[in-house]
Amino acid sequence: QITLKESGPTLVKPTQTLTLTCTFSGFSLSTSGVGVGWIRQPPGKALEWLALIYWDDDKRYSPSLKSRLTITKDTSKNQVVLTMTNMDPVDTATYYCAHTRGYREWLGYWGQGTLVTVSS
Amino acid sequence: QSVLTQPPSVSGAPGQRVTISCTGSSSNIGAGYDVHWYQQLPGTAPKLLIYGNSNRPSGVPDRFSGSKSGTSASLAITGLQAEDEADYYCQSYDSSLSVLYVFGTGTKVTVL
16 A cells, blocks of 8 residues: 655745655555655645656656756655755645656646645 | 636536536537546545546446537536535636647635
């Protein structure tokens, strides 16, 4: 059974750096093809893909946010970490992590999400 | 701003059939990239509903079906039920933007 869970701060100040951790179980990020990605959803708005890291450490980023994002993995801890710099109130959103079984394949399993509010 | 356009809302009475369109372009759906659909019940995380244009994961009722043609895709719900009231999102890949996952604008399904 695959599960994912996001953790991190619920409130960050403008200009600060956000660090979110996705802790998962039921699969290994050392398995060929597997990836874990991050997606966010501002309140009342649509989903937006942010970043994804594959089993072989291949990293992909949304072009519009690439300069602010870093995604890393710790295979031994079953964790994926996303950092986003220079946070702004428009970054207020629920952040989800999700599992994919391969390149450009669907996001088959999602975490419950964590709401991050950016405010001074 | 998404490159995949969906109607903001659709509605139907219980038992009816509703369809949700997902309109893209030659750099995503029209280029042959697969379309996937997600259901997001109120206050919950998205859940995979249809993958690879028309395939249902285990546990998804067969009243949900997907199709793709040209630069568009569609999700159909037949025999609409109250529990289907949710937001639905299509998703694909866009080669021109080099965006690994592009999501649609989302559609709210209301069961009358």
